[in-house]
Amino acid sequence: MTGQVMMVTGKKNRGxxxxxxxxxxVVGLLFVLPVLWMALTSFHGExxxxxxxxxxxxxxxxxGFRSFFDTGPxxxxxxxxxxxxxxxxxxxxxxxxxxxxxxxxxxxxxxxVMFFFLSTKMLPVVAGxxxxxxxAQFAGLLDNIWLLIVLxxxxxxxxxxxxxRSFLAEVPVEILEAASVDGAGLIRTxxxxxxxxxxxxxxxxxxxxxxFSWNELLFARVLTGTVxxxxxxxxxxxxxxxGLFLAKVCAASLVVSLPVLIAGFAAQDKLVQGLSLGAVK
Amino acid sequence: xxxxxxxxxxxxxxVPPGSSGSLLRSTGDWARRAPLMPALxxxxxxxxxxxxxxxxxxxxxxxxxxxDERGFAGIDxxxxxxxxxxxxxxxxxxxxxTAGVVLISLVFGxxxxxxxxxxxxxxxxxxxxxITPFLIVPxxxxxxxxxxxxxxEYGLFNGLLKGIFGDSAPQPDWISNQPLWxxxxxxxxxxxxxxxxxxxxxxxxxxxxVIEAAGIDGASKWAIFRYMTMPHLRQYLELxxxxxxxxxxxxxxxxxxxxxxGLGTANLPYTIYQTFYTAHDYGRASAAGVIVVIxxxxxxxxALRSVSTLFKEEGR
Numbered sequence: 001m002t003g004q005v006m007m008v009t010g011k012k013n014r015g016x017x018x019x020x021x022x023x024x025x026v027v028g029l030l031f032v033l034p035v036l037w038m039a040l041t042s043f044h045g046e047x048x049x050x051x052x053x054x055x056x057x058x059x060x061x062x063x064g065f066r067s068f069f070d071t072g073p074x075x076x077x078x079x080x081x082x083x084x085x086x087x088x089x090x091x092x093x094x095x096x097x098x099x100x101x102x103x104x105x106x107x108x109x110x111x112x113v114m115f116f117f118l119s120t121k122m123l124p125v126v127a128g129x130x131x132x133x134x135x136a137q138f139a140g141l142l143d144n145i146w147l148l149i150v151l152x153x154x155x156x157x158x159x160x161x162x163x164x165r166s167f168l169a170e171v172p173v174e175i176l177e178a179a180s181v182d183g184a185g186l187i188r189t190x191x192x193x194x195x196x197x198x199x200x201x202x203x204x205x206x207x208x209x210x211x212f213s214w215n216e217l218l219f220a221r222v223l224t225g226t227v228x229x230x231x232x233x234x235x236x237x238x239x240x241x242x243g244l245f246l247a248k249v250c251a252a253s254l255v256v257s258l259p260v261l262i263a264g265f266a267a268q269d270k271l272v273q274g275l276s277l278g279a280v281k
Numbered sequence: 282x283x284x285x286x287x288x289x290x291x292x293x294x295x296v297p298p299g300s301s302g303s304l305l306r307s308t309g310d311w312a313r314r315a316p317l318m319p320a321l322x323x324x325x326x327x328x329x330x331x332x333x334x335x336x337x338x339x340x341x342x343x344x345x346x347x348x349d350e351r352g353f354a355g356i357d358x359x360x361x362x363x364x365x366x367x368x369x370x371x372x373x374x375x376x377x378x379t380a381g382v383v384l385i386s387l388v389f390g391x392x393x394x395x396x397x398x399x400x401x402x403x404x405x406x407x408x409x410x411x412i413t414p415f416l417i418v419p420x421x422x423x424x425x426x427x428x429x430x431x432x433x434e435y436g437l438f439n440g441l442l443k444g445i446f447g448d449s450a451p452q453p454d455w456i457s458n459q460p461l462w463x464x465x466x467x468x469x470x471x472x473x474x475x476x477x478x479x480x481x482x483x484x485x486x487x488x489x490x491v492i493e494a495a496g497i498d499g500a501s502k503w504a505i506f507r508y509m510t511m512p513h514l515r516q517y518l519e520l521x522x523x524x525x526x527x528x529x530x531x532x533x534x535x536x537x538x539x540x541x542x543g544l545g546t547a548n549l550p551y552t553i554y555q556t557f558y559t560a561h562d563y564g565r566a567s568a569a570g571v572i573v574v575i576x577x578x579x580x581x582x583x584a585l586r587s588v589s590t591l592f593k594e595e596g597r
Binding site for chain 1: 310312313314315316317319320321323324327328329330331332334335338392393396397399401402403404406407408409410411412413414415416417418419420421422424425426427428429430432434435437439440441443444470473474478527530531533534537538541549550553554557558563566567570571573574577578580581
């Protein structure tokens with residue numbers, strides 16, 4: 001029986017353990033393979049990229065990246081950065097006090113408010129698309145990055161509230177009482193007492209919001225044109241591209257994914273809490 | 282839209298100490314609510330108001346190409362949506378796509394999470410490899426599958442077939458042969474890591490001392506898994522299924538990119554996008570939107586009930 005206990009607790013195990021570890025490696029490699037393939041292809045010349053069977057030893061070149069950057073992606077990447085970063089900042093500014101009101105000194109019926117926030121995530125984006133489009137047309141906000149910023153803020157605010165609430169719920173009551181005895185007001189308490197304690201939570205909520213904003217396509221596609229176009233919309237220009245541009249398509253996909261890849265790899269543990277809306281720990 | 286959950290978790294905030302006077306309490310209440318208000322008001326304006334307009338538009342004849350015919354239409358739009366063969370097909374596709382992606386990636390995710398719950402050399406690296414698909418921008422991921430993997434002439438899949446079995450290897454046109462499966466498979470690849478991450482968090486929050494005790498008492502590995510691990514994982518399974526469904530139901534990127542809604546893969550979001558963006562039939566697009574929302578509410582009502590159990594352990 002001790003052997004089984006070892007298995008469960010995941011300490012030393014031989015025999016079957018090796019096979020399972022090997023299997024884990026194989027599965028991990030299978031999942032990452034398409035991305036590795038994309039990366040390799042992006043460094044191949046167009047003729048080598050389209051070979052069948054594939055030629056793994058083909059010479060490496062930056063031509064794919066060069067021809068991608070020749071298509072002028074920078075404005076759309078800058079738009080994506082603007083929209084993602086500004087909406088993330090807005091989300092945190094709105095979500096942080098809200099999470100405070102829902103955890104540390106909870107308003108009555110705070111669970112109902114939490115469910116309201118979650119329920120807005122369940123409203124399919126397409127169901128609100130038409131009124132938002134018509135409003136944008138009416139207000140002259142089509143192809144305006146600020147409209148996207150507001151929409152991305154509303155898209156991510158519920159997630160951030162849920163995450164931050166669970167982080168704030170762990171702030172020790174004593175330090176809040178101490179702050180209140182010292183006569184600190186709400187804003188002072190939030191800024192000087194609570195915020196430093198939950199910085200990791202704010203960082204992970206911000207990361208998630210950034211990723212979701214960066215990835216968003218439907219709003220961006222419908223509501224932006226040439227000026228405010230985002231990177232994913234720019235990528236859709238490759239949807240119909242054929243044969244000879246495989247290396248370019250792969251280079252484009254890789255470059256546009258890079259900010260999220262870097263952010264995600266750097267903060268894997270925070271992703272877990274974030275993706276589960278902070279509801280599970 | 283507010284989903285009526287019928288769930289009213291019992292423990293509301295306790296009345297704060299020192300709130301005896303009603304005047305004092307009302308100012309106290311206000312101070313409590315104030316930090317919440319900006320976020321709440323913002324959400325109501327940006328998400329609820331548009332939906333009200335959608336409901337109104339769904340009862341109107343409203344096509345941008347025929348501005349003179351705008352007016353009240355009653356339930357015509359809904360009748361047209363429900364009787365339209367394409368829309369009915371889109372509803373079916375949405376159900377198949379969502380159920381397929383969520384169930385398959387949930388099962389894969391559980392298996393991978395169990396594999397990664399053990400300690401072994403390079404576990405961190407394997408986890409990093411596993412989550413990579415989730416970090417690729419969805420449009421980029423869809424482009425990757427469409428061009429670099431599925432393409433019949435130079436895609437990796439057929440390249441591997443030829444590399445292994447020689448020139449006479451079959452070279453199927455994956456997307457044309459199985460368009461819906463092509464989309465599902467690409468999405469399973471993206472969503473398995475998501476399920477895996479949540480379930481792994483669940484596995485690692487198991488009370489290990491209890492499980493060790495069970496092992497010492499002679500419980501078999503299967504019994505421990507069946508009667509201890511699975512019940513503990515239940516809420517994590519439900520949560521990941523709920524979140525996965527919310528996102529996959531709305532999938533637009535993969536359908537738009539891989540098949541452009543062709544070959545019978547147009548789901549409701551894509552169909553609505555087309556009805557509104559290409560055909561400019563605002564009334565009908567709105568009616569279809571309302572139907573999606575009703576469907577989502579049905580899923581959500583069941584799912585939220587389980588999420589509410591997450592609150593029960595908290596009393597703050």
